[in-house]
Amino acid sequence: MRFVAFVHRHGGRILPEGWSRVCPADDTGHPYVVVDVGVVVDVDVDVGVGSGQDHDHDHVTPVPRKPRMYPPVHVADISRHEGQEVTLHGWLQGRRSSGKLHFLQLRDGTGTIQCVVFRGNVAPETFHEADHLPQETSLAVTGLVKRDERSPLGFELDVRGLSVFARPSREYPLGHKEHGVAFLMEQRHLWLRSQRQQVILRVRHTVEKAIRDFFDERGFTLVDAPIFTPSACEGTSTLFEVPYFDLGKAYLTQSGQLYMEAAAMALGKVYCFGPTFRAEKSKTRRHLTEFWMVEPEVAYMDLDGDMALMEEFVSHVVQTALARHRKELVSVLERDVSKLENVKPPFPRITYSEAVEVIRKAGHPMTWGDDIGGDEETVVASQFDRPVMVHRYPASMKAFYFKKDPADPRVALGCDVLAPEGYGEIIGGGQREDDLAALERGIVEHRLPAEAFEWYLDLRRYGSVPHAGFGMGVERCVAWLCGLHHVRETIPFARMMERITP
RNA sequence: UCCCCAGUAGCUCAGUUGGCAGAGCAGGUGACUGUUAAUCACCGGGUCGCAUGUUCGAGUCAUGCCUGGGGAGCCA
Structure with a gap:
């Protein structure tokens, strides 16, 4: 598979080619510079690239070493990462909003965690997008793991950034209300x-x-x-x-x-x-x-x-x-x-x-x-x-x-x-x-x-x-x-x- | 194979004696700093399973068919 590095002044990520549309900007709204790193199996690159749009910072931007497709952290292991900034990969199970707060329920197969998006912690575009993602959007969410008494899981993710893998191309058929058995079996x-x-x-x-x-x-x-x-x-x-x-x-x-x-x-x-x-x-x-x-x-x-x-x-x-x-x-x-x-x-x-x-x-x-x-x-x-x-x-x-x-x-x-x-x-x-x-x-x-x-x-x-x-x-x-x-x-x-x- | 029940919006359902097709959820737009199926306001959304018949008029009544569900028999 061919990979592309997305580099900005705070760091970067490496994703499969073709995913650039889902990573238009970093958390503060600065655009990424796209660097083709070619076909790789185990990436170990150190590309010195300054963001062309970022004239205030001309230092060399490090690209993460040995990035992985798999998320480094799963919901089931979240208690081991209290206080750390982590990235989770999952699907949007549900979403609620309350003015300057959005609550995203992220399911990753090992569990479900509530991701709290506070307006002051993310870019305006990210905040707006977080309130408009449809159910079952696949996404990567980065944030701080915080203990919270109100959470059934005991922990929440205080979101600092998110990127979408894929938005559903049509409405997800299974809502949160009850469904009949026949319908559920058709949607097995x-x-x-x-x-x-x-x-x-x-x-x-x-x-x-x-x-x-x-x-x-x-x-x-x-x-x-x-x-x-x-x-x-x-x-x-x-x-x-x-x-x-x-x-x-x-x-x-x-x-x-x-x-x-x-x-x-x-x-x-x-x-x-x-x-x-x-x-x-x-x-x-x-x-x-x-x-x-x-x-x-x-x-x-x-x-x-x-x-x-x-x-x-x-x-x-x-x-x-x-x-x-x-x-x-x-x-x-x-x-x-x-x-x-x-x-x-x-x-x-x-x-x-x-x-x-x-x-x-x-x-x-x-x-x-x-x-x-x-x-x-x-x-x-x-x-x-x-x-x-x-x-x-x-x-x-x-x-x-x-x-x-x-x-x-x-x-x-x-x-x-x-x-x-x-x-x-x-x-x-x-x-x-x-x-x-x-x-x-x-x-x-x-x-x-x-x-x-x-x-x-x-x-x-x-x-x-x-x-x-x-x-x-x-x-x-x-x-x-x-x-x-x-x-x-x-x-x-x-x-x-x-x-x-x- | 036999018996019973159901089919109406994307989903769950209501629909009076046969008289203009409805609600909640989901979706869209907006409001809200703690929501747990959030709440509130507004908006869009229909081959009433299919066919035939009765009737001035059928989602509604009759007959047949299709699809699904529950049960029996048989089994794990």
């Missing part, structure tokens, strides 16, 4: 700039890192599962179809589990973490067509071990997010974090049969073998102050690969973790069928194409072992942590039945 690329969305995405980031850390620290190996899969494993209705060269149709994965079983036989403890696709026409607050799922799988582990892993895992993720984001969860998202503090082992464990009794006692008609619906889930979850583990569902309700309970063949060795407060199932998993003959029977009973599972059956032919695993949906977990009504806010760009843009 801009909605991300709001404080609320920033907090949610940071919590998501923490959750994803906590997931990786949890498994990495326990000796798991991350194994990436394929996204294109060759056949419909559990019925075509839930899968997205894509053309695949001369091989016909491929499908977008709805789970990496079968591949993790193969990987567990090679590496022992493995997990995959990636996007998952469901073509089911679900229109609820808990559903997306594209979502992220983490799926661990462990060789030589039974259902009990799996359930212990689940509760330890969920607790780690929740407590990590709570420790890092408690303040924003409370102040920005108004989350009642006391409900998250209980999320520590051991979690209550009830069988499906016990859950049916709980649901019946609560007045919901239900017979053994019925699925537990959304309302029933909430009834069960509301009995406890932390996530509840419901295990040993009727085998007919579960996928073909679940192992049946030797003590009661009607039920499968599966377990779901239901989050409190109506957030529902965040984890589903269990022990896999390790007996070749039983697995083959399951494939027939579920009317699945046997040839597509030959490779999977090989895992039972060559040293089959008990093994188990589970899958957790990242969005449901984040929605629960943040106390959100809908999972669509937990993913940067939600993909739903009725929405694929932006």
Whole structure:
């Protein structure tokens, strides 16, 4: 990139070529002299230039050494610079005016700071411009960092100068008033700039890192599962179809589990973490067509071990997010974090049969073998102050690969973790069928194409072992942590039945 | 796939029994030295989702369609 130095009697700056129009003058109204410094990577120039317009001062003007494109100071670190003059780069979030004072809310991605422009401290042009910049103008603001009791941040910037990177070419669509969900989802690329969305995405980031850390620290190996899969494993209705060269149709994965079983036989403890696709026409607050799922799988582990892993895992993720984001969860998202503090082992464990009794006692008609619906889930979850583990569902309700309970063949060795407060199932998993003959029977009973599972059956032919695993949906977990009504806010760009843009 | 709701200014919404299209916010101009969604004054802003029908007259009533939202089923 070609750079240009803007030099005046007090100093200067180096900016990319073409930005001269945004730096017409220095703080006192003296014009800059433009010096082409050419293509540079790490500028280290010492150009002696006196301003042609400045006849009172003919001394040599120093150009700053090693200037950087990135701002030297961020809002998050502002307390370290009390009393210093600093330059912040950010976007104009809002603006208020009171005669000889203008208040600019500058957002830089790490925080928002109020910049106070006092008429006596800046050039008249700067003062006028400060009151006419539109929302979301990108700008550099220079000023003194001052502690102020009236500021929610604790600090303000006493402005001495500002320069604009770019003024919006049209009015910013998102005002400070309330907006409808449909409109905000259409403006999702801009909605991300709001404080609320920033907090949610940071919590998501923490959750994803906590997931990786949890498994990495326990000796798991991350194994990436394929996204294109060759056949419909559990019925075509839930899968997205894509053309695949001369091989016909491929499908977008709805789970990496079968591949993790193969990987567990090679590496022992493995997990995959990636996007998952469901073509089911679900229109609820808990559903997306594209979502992220983490799926661990462990060789030589039974259902009990799996359930212990689940509760330890969920607790780690929740407590990590709570420790890092408690303040924003409370102040920005108004989350009642006391409900998250209980999320520590051991979690209550009830069988499906016990859950049916709980649901019946609560007045919901239900017979053994019925699925537990959304309302029933909430009834069960509301009995406890932390996530509840419901295990040993009727085998007919579960996928073909679940192992049946030797003590009661009607039920499968599966377990779901239901989050409190109506957030529902965040984890589903269990022990896999390790007996070749039983697995083959399951494939027939579920009317699945046997040839597509030959490779999977090989895992039972060559040293089959008990093994188990589970899958957790990242969005449901984040929605629960943040106390959100809908999972669509937990993913940067939600993909739903009725929405694929932006 | 099924059920319910909504669509009026850039945004959020009001609009009486069917009788001249409205408010707040945002935007523009100005006032104010401490504003936190500032306040105050003035100004500009409309294919009432689309189509057909009923009527002297439709934002309003009817039918169909489109788009979005909420829920069910299924799931994470």
